[in-house]
Amino acid sequence: MMPLWWPLVLACLLFSLGVYGVLARRNAVQVLMAIELMLNAVNLNLVAFDAYLRDVVHSGQVLTLFVIVIAAAEIGLGLAIVLLVFRTHAGIDIDEMTELADRDDVEAVKEAGARV
């Protein structure tokens, strides 16, 4: 049996890769992929601890299945949003999407309101 720290180190690397992707990539699809990496790092942890603790009911593996289902739903939703963003903004560069910013420009705010 392999020692516990192997999968933990792997999960840690995967999670860091995910965080880096979410924070640094400019392409929205790549950001979504990075989120997937983070989720799967967690899944790896769950499976590893499940095996290590010899859980009789395998709650770690069950939880992993749940996470996979939720991740599938989330990626569906996320891709739909990315698609809409692509249509309205003619691009999926996250740096271009700054509507959340606090602006002096009252007209722009009203315009955004009217668009909604």
Place this chain on the structure above:
Amino acid sequence: MSAAIVVVLAQAIAMVACLAIGHRSEPAVRVVAAGGAAVSWVAALAAAGPHVGDALASDGSYATVVTGAIPIEVALRVDALSAVMLVLATSVALAVQIYSVAYLHDDPRYPSYASIVSLFTAAMTLVVVADDLFVLLVGWEAMGICSYFLISHHWELPEARAGAVKAFLLTRMGDVGFLFGIFTLGSAAGSYRISDIEAGVASGDLHGHIVTVGALLLLCGVVGKSAQFPLHTWLPDAMPGPTPISALIHAATMVAAGVFLVARLYAVFSASQAAMTVLAIIASVTMLGAALFALAQDDLKRVLAWSTVSQLGYMFGGLAVGGYTAGIMHLLTHGAFKALLFLAAGVLAHGVGSTSLAAMGGLRRQLPVTFVTMTIGFAALAGVVPMAGFFTKDAILGAALDAAEHGGPSGTGSAWLVLVCGLLTVVVTAAYSFRAWLLVFFGKGPAGVQEGSWLMRGPLVVLAVLTAEGGVVVLAPGLLGETPRPGLVHAPIAILTTLLVLLSCALTYGEWWHLESGDPAVSLGRLRRPLAREFAVDEAYDIAFVRPVESAAALTVDTDRDVVAPYVFGSGAAAMLLGRLVRLSQTGRVQTYLTVVVLGVAAIAASAGVMAS
């Protein structure tokens, strides 16, 4: 007792109904307003019947309002005083409502007018039957606001608005004292019920300074409400209101409420010689001063207004010298003849289109009914035998003479003052009544003046009969449940006043004839201007109170703008600046936000690790 509730409620219901019907059906408003007044009148007769001439009172409390300290009781009381006042108030209100149907026939504001008149009467009757000072205060203040609305009935006229505001503010000034008087007496007696306070005074539990202070504070409200010196200037300025309203305010409500209150709390007032002396002095100054002002006025309604102020002075003088029955009797007869005079003045105003004395003259042939009834009214005002006003004025002066000789509740000195001022006022009253009568009905004047409709003449005739025959009340001195000590008829005073009236009328007539139907007031010469300006009391108030308040207001505005505002704007600007700095962090980039979140989580995890180890 239950009849007394009906008196108040009938008017209150009529008020609500008139407002609810509004302009949808003005004939219905007329029926409801006059019908409410009629129901109230009948109920007042039923309530008054058992109590006239009976010293016993029936009272009852309907609810207790727990206040945490002394409870307020919704208590009513009907005794001999309430009985006669109920009849007076509802009778005049009925006459006014009937008269108003014709007088305000084409007035677009008739529904609200009729409604407020009903509320006015309801408030007055509530004052009359209240046995708790706070219940009384409710009616007292409701009358104040009703008078405000009614005086400003023609609110497009600036003088109507000014008169309404003036009436409201001056009476309100007095009411501040009134409220504190209620607190003083109520806390001293441990109850706000009038019967408890009276019992406290009678048993000697309430005595000394507390009674004097309470009575003097209440007197502030009375002076304001009844337009006595020094708060007398509002009543003549209330004249731009419709004439029936003047009749209502001057005869049966509002100003009568002040006299009624002194009579209602007579036990309290007469327990304090200081309060009675002050009352006597105020009454003397007012009765003579107001009569002199009336002599120099050019407007019929203003003459009548000053005559009301002067006659109220008589009533207070009578009460102050211990002539309780005489004072109330004069209130009753004055109610009849002053309502008559104002309603007749309304017919004149309707016919001539103005209330200026200069616009009138020679109207005796064109307005025969008004001529006869108004002659009776003026005769009663002047105190001509055998009109009602003669007997009651005689009773007051007789009481003053008795108090001057044998001592009364206000002391002999002030009783002499009341007597002398009263006799002088008899002369002046006869002069101004006769002058107004001559100027209106004799000499040259407009042609083609129409007599009012029967709805207007009817109340005039009824009131004229009451005025002419009302003097018989002196034959029943026990009307109020107590027999006055010197009686009500005083032969020497009666002969003296009759001679004074004759002399005064002869002088006035002489001047009028001498001036070939001119205004006898011209003969006042240099005195005329200051009298017509009413001794510049208003101007003095303007300098003493209005202008300081205005400059204080201007100072406040400047201070606010130059001293307070910079701090307010400064703090606002500082907050804006700070906000602008904070806004720099709001880039709108989600990844920036997430970076902060991740760093924050890392920091928390690191510090948790440090603390755990």
